[in-house]
Amino acid sequence: MSGESKKPKVPKTHNKSNGEILQGFQTLRNEQRQLVNKVAELELELNEHKIVIETLDDVDGDRRCYRMVGGVLVERTVKEVLPALKNNKEQLMKVVETLNEQLTKKGQEINEYKEKYNLRLRGQGEDAGGGGEGGPDASDAPPGAAEGKPSVLVDNKS
Numbered sequence: 001m002s003g004e005s006k007k008p009k010v011p012k013t014h015n016k017s018n019g020e021i022l023q024g025f026q027t028l029r030n031e032q033r034q035l036v037n038k039v040a041e042l043e044l045e046l047n048e049h050k051i052v053i054e055t056l057d058d059v060d061g062d063r064r065c066y067r068m069v070g071g072v073l074v075e076r077t078v079k080e081v082l083p084a085l086k087n088n089k090e091q092l093m094k095v096v097e098t099l100n101e102q103l104t105k106k107g108q109e110i111n112e113y114k115e116k117y118n119l120r121l122r123g124q125g126e127d128a129g130g131g132g133e134g135g136p137d138a139s140d141a142p143p144g145a146a147e148g149k150p151s152v153l154v155d156n157k158s
Contacts, residue, residue: 021117028110035103042096049089056082 016024056065061079068074113119 016117021119025110025113025117025119028106028113032103032106032110035099035106039096039099039103042092042099046089046092046096049085049092053082053085053089056085 056078059065059078061077061082063078064075065078065081066073067076067081067084
């Protein structure tokens with residue numbers, strides 16, 4: 001029969017298996033972790049720039065200083081290096097701000113994903129997305145949950 005080729009469209013939430021949903025969630029969480037790590041790394045670099053700028057502000061502009069450029073240590077004067085450091089600091093602040101915005105969006109994306117697929121995290125309490133719908137139960141928790149490693153539950157109810 002030709003009626004078989006026209007199947008009603010089923011929402012995407014019903015087309016994914018639990019494994020695919022879990023993998024999608026883990027991918028989002030990994031992307032979030034990468035963003036967090038990058039922000040932390042850049043904030044450390046930004047802090048180093050601030051310290052160096054504060055130190056060089058009190059130094060005579062004609063005094064020699066050394067700067068690492070592309071893995072090579074070059075000799076410059078403070079008045080040559082200080083504007084470049086201030087520019088780098090401003091650029092780093094913009095990048096950190098952009099990454100923080102991306103991190104916020106990623107958090108919203110993860111929350112939407114959890115709501116879409118009715119995901120609950122085990123071992124992280126109510127504020128981790130469980131919404132107070134029955135906390136973690138050690139009797140049915142996977143082995144990782146008992147060790148403090150969060151695990152994800154996928155509820156197949158529509």
